[in-house]
Amino acid sequence: MRRFLPLVLAIGLVAVVGILPGLRWLLWQWELNPVLRGRQLAEEQGCLSCHVPYRGTEIPNPNSRWGNVPRFQGGNFMMYGESRQDLEEFIRFGAPRAWLDDPAVAERLQTQRVRMPAYGDRLADDEISDLVAYASAMEGVDLAGGDTVAAGRKLARQHGCLSCHGVEGSGGLPNPDSLGGFIPGFVGRNFADLVENEAEFREWVLDGTSSRLAGNPIVRHFWQRQALSMPSYRDTLDDQQVTEIWKWVQELRRSTAAAG
Numbered sequence: 001m002r003r004f005l006p007l008v009l010a011i012g013l014v015a016v017v018g019i020l021p022g023l024r025w026l027l028w029q030w031e032l033n034p035v036l037r038g039r040q041l042a043e044e045q046g047c048l049s050c051h052v053p054y055r056g057t058e059i060p061n062p063n064s065r066w067g068n069v070p071r072f073q074g075g076n077f078m079m080y081g082e083s084r085q086d087l088e089e090f091i092r093f094g095a096p097r098a099w100l101d102d103p104a105v106a107e108r109l110q111t112q113r114v115r116m117p118a119y120g121d122r123l124a125d126d127e128i129s130d131l132v133a134y135a136s137a138m139e140g141v142d143l144a145g146g147d148t149v150a151a152g153r154k155l156a157r158q159h160g161c162l163s164c165h166g167v168e169g170s171g172g173l174p175n176p177d178s179l180g181g182f183i184p185g186f187v188g189r190n191f192a193d194l195v196e197n198e199a200e201f202r203e204w205v206l207d208g209t210s211s212r213l214a215g216n217p218i219v220r221h222f223w224q225r226q227a228l229s230m231p232s233y234r235d236t237l238d239d240q241q242v243t244e245i246w247k248w249v250q251e252l253r254r255s256t257a258a259a260g
């Protein structure tokens, strides 16, 4: 037995030390959704250098149609295209087909300072589709629920929910020393574990907590240590406004589930 002691200790150590990273990995898999995957890819592929510019100041782009590189969330997409299809063509070909097929436009594109790179040969189809999901979310193209849940979406934006919970509730933004290491969004599977129904949602938003989870010692351990906590909105949001946000969240979850 003595001979095996180091081995037993080593296995024990791996089990204990490995639990948290393993759990974090699992929680991250549960959090993943097309928009979040697209955001990660956009960082890796350099999209943000051009589209989320330093200090939010658009990069000047002489000879281009509008004189600037469009900033994501700047309300620019409508000047460049109409549909998800156009958006996808930007990503695949660096411009919509209609631009590239027009000799005058194709010629002008040669002379502009900054060109959108074509990513079609660089990325797989599922990666492109995640980028389309992310860019659509950022640019407000074809959003879940459309106008029917516009009130809830607007409230969430106005009150800063998305700075912590990610564009279109896509989650996965860092939260040091929290159980998963990130702030859960509204569309992944973690949401379903943290919010079982509308009453719990209301409690989270109005009180910044969940009385069901507060009873769990492991959850409490991490809540006391994590860098960011859910604020309480009792002074700012009324019942009706929380209902609007809830309706929007339900629509987000429905459309993410439908997209797979």
Ligand code: HEC
Residues within 6 Å of the ligand: 042, 045, 046, 047, 048, 049, 050, 051, 061, 064, 065, 066, 068, 069, 070, 071, 072, 076, 077, 080, 087, 090, 091, 095, 109, 114, 115, 116, 117, 119, 131, 135, 139
């Ligand atoms: C080198 C700078 C650059 C990079 C990197 C870049 N783009 Fe672009 N992008 C542009 C420019 C410039 C335009 C505007 C078209 C034009 O004027 O030619 C554009 C247009 C777009 C548009 C349509 C316009 C809008 O406002 O929504 C989308 C969507 C887009 N890019 C997504 C992406 C994505 C996703 C990536 C990363 C995979 C990316 N871009 C990488 C420069 C860039």
Ligand code: HEC
Residues within 6 Å of the ligand: 156, 159, 160, 161, 162, 163, 164, 165, 175, 178, 183, 184, 185, 186, 190, 191, 192, 194, 195, 201, 204, 205, 223, 228, 229, 230, 231, 233, 245
């Ligand atoms: C400062 C960052 C921050 C802001 C702003 C914020 N939250 Fe949170 N939210 C958190 C954190 C951190 C948690 C806790 C997650 C945990 O501990 O498991 C959380 C939890 C939640 C939860 C339950 C868990 C889940 O999966 O989402 C809901 C619902 C929620 N927030 C909704 C909102 C809404 C609605 C707003 C805006 C009115 C908002 N939050 C604003 C950081 C924030």
